[in-house]
Amino acid sequence: MHELSIAQSILAGTRTALTPYPGARVERVRVAVGELTAIEPELLRFAWEALLDGTPDAGCVLDVEWRPARQSCPACGVPRQRPEHGWLMVCEECGGALRIEGGQELDLLQVSFVLPDDEEDADGTDR
Numbered sequence: 001m002h003e004l005s006i007a008q009s010i011l012a013g014t015r016t017a018l019t020p021y022p023g024a025r026v027e028r029v030r031v032a033v034g035e036l037t038a039i040e041p042e043l044l045r046f047a048w049e050a051l052l053d054g055t056p057d058a059g060c061v062l063d064v065e066w067r068p069a070r071q072s073c074p075a076c077g078v079p080r081q082r083p084e085h086g087w088l089m090v091c092e093e094c095g096g097a098l099r100i101e102g103g104q105e106l107d108l109l110q111v112s113f114v115l116p117d118d119e120e121d122a123d124g125t126d127r
Helices: 003-017 041-052
Strands: 025-034 061-067 070-072 099-101 106-114 121-123
Touching (some): 003 025, 003 041, 003 106, 025 041, 041 061
Parallel strands (some): 025 061
Antiparallel strands (some): 025 106, 106 121
């Protein structure tokens, strides 16, 4: 399960983002995960919870925004609907080779945290 190492990397990035805020407790982390990354969102959430269990950040929510891959025809310039769980090789209109766009994202988007002396949330900037 490589999702555990991905969760560890997300936590490391989160902690790096919070370097200016010593003692901050993480409450919510938002990430983008692309369809072509071979990361299962539910397994990533499970790994995240296991990683934070017993730490001051336990209970921190990992929000995963799913980013699907898309297909388009460079010749026609038209996006093409692909079958579920499959890919089209050629454009149905002109017969040209289709290209795949997107779906490779793995981005830390936002970190929400609480400072030790503050009960209100502080939102990190989009990254």
